[in-house]
Amino acid sequence: DAKTTQPTSMDCAEGRAANLPCNHSTISGNEYVYWYRQIHSQGPQYIIHGLKNNETNEMASLIITEDRKSSTLILPHATLRDTAVYYCIVNNAGNNRKLIWGLGTSLAVNP
């Protein structure tokens, strides 16, 4: 199963866009990119996922490069409540037993 590489930490100013990168150079054709986040002392929360097209929902946008070797999660107007650890994961849909959870990116949104 493909693994991902994310920066350990990032900072963002409140109200600005937060762009969180993820490298997944060994992703295979049927693997999706998933993003979750974990606010301190809570369980992870699903944000968004995609296969090859860009995706947007009420929480965030996901941009996947054409070669699918990297992606970016965009929080368009970060708030203090977005301070969390963000996990980028790749996996076959419906095969969560094999999810490999790295250490994610710790995002600090500053006032």
Add this chain to the structure above:
Amino acid sequence: DVKVTQSSRYLVKRTGEKVFLECVQDMDHENMFWYRQDPGLGLRLIYFSYDVKMKEKGDIPEGYSVSREKKERFSLILESASTNQTSMYLCASRDRGISEKLFFGSGTQLSVL
């Protein structure tokens, strides 16, 4: 919204005790999971269950067992708690099929003294 409820937020137990961690989900999900999370190690899968009375070992099952007698409830059992089982335990559920989302509980911080 799906709710995954873990019975305890914090738990303190003694070495050698048998410990039960309970998890209940309210969305009729087929699959349920138990993870532990330790600083610097990320989430690691202990066990998962894909149906009532069906279970499979995850990556670190040693020292643990599970029980799934009803669809909504998935229990993690520490047969004889040890200090190296001090950790945050997270339960999750997911619908069978193409549904991609894992829904997590708030976690149980277990301390074994």
